[in-house]
Amino acid sequence: MLRTIQRARTIEFQENFTYANDSVQLINGGLAAFRFVIKPEDGPQRLLIDVMVQQGDEDGDPMIELFAEHDDDTRDRLSRDDNGGSEQNARIERELEPGTYILTIRDSSYNPILSAEQKVFRLSIKPYSLDNIVSSDRTFTLVLGEEGGCVERSSCDLRVNEVKARAAVEDDDFFRVDLQTFDNDACLVVDVDPEGDSDTLLGIFDANREFIVSNDDWREEDQSSRAVLPVESGTQTLLIHVTSFSSDTKYSLYTEIRPREADGSCISVENFERPELEAQNAN
Secondary structure (H helix, E strand, O other), X not given: OHHHHHOOEEXXXXXXXXXXXXXXXXXXXXXXXXXXXXXXXXXXXXXXXXXXXXXXXXXXXXXXXXXXXXXXXXXXEEEEEOOOOOOOOEEEEEEEOOEEEEEEEXXXXXXXXXXXXXXXXXXXXXXXXXXXOOOHHHEEEEEXXXXXXXXXXXXXXXXXXXXXXXXXXXXXXXXXXXXXOOOOOEEEEEEEEEOOOOOEEEEEXXXXXXXXXXXXXXXXXXXXXXXXXXXXXXXEEEEEEEEEOOOOEEEEEEEEEEEOOOOOOOOOOOOOOOOOOOOOOOO
């Protein structure tokens, strides 16, 4: 593995840290390695790395690992993923500081009994961008102190039952929530509950599109996403991002703003219980 990494192919990014390789070929259980650099003047970059099965070769199952490479040739593994993308595809989403990185790709379904087995994958690296943001019909307001914690029940206890979050990078759902907490520091609860075996990913950003927090599976027994975060008094805007690791996913989104506990803390994700509400669509 070390010898293969030393022969890593260099990734030359296009504009805005975008890269696409249509032919990552692995033969007989081999491993492909790529090296890329984020320069100090570019600052931290939040990247989406996808490795997808080539069309017509659906029995492949890529697995990827991301390493930070140091000047003394030592390496620290930062992330590893097998099926984080759609279906059997692999995906890593991570903010990376300036430095040198190694990405390795192999086929986790490789059978050593088979000889000369060839798999072809596609590698895609894209910046995590929020340039195309929410439409007005997905904007709602939460006000601390009103009954139910919001201005209107329909705008606060938002349950989105018909939104389809399709596979990975190409289709994302964004919501803008305007918070009004006046003289009270508060806590915002965001809960995403997918139907069936679907697996959602939740991200929350500030109005300047700066990342705050994300969550994949907040508990082991299901694949729902949940985040609880403190918010300061006053008026502010946050962006909620929901996407899915599988195609044609349906989910419900619930948001709530509540006062902080007596000690100034927020309720834990484990202790929060979503109330039973009438389903309401936001299409």
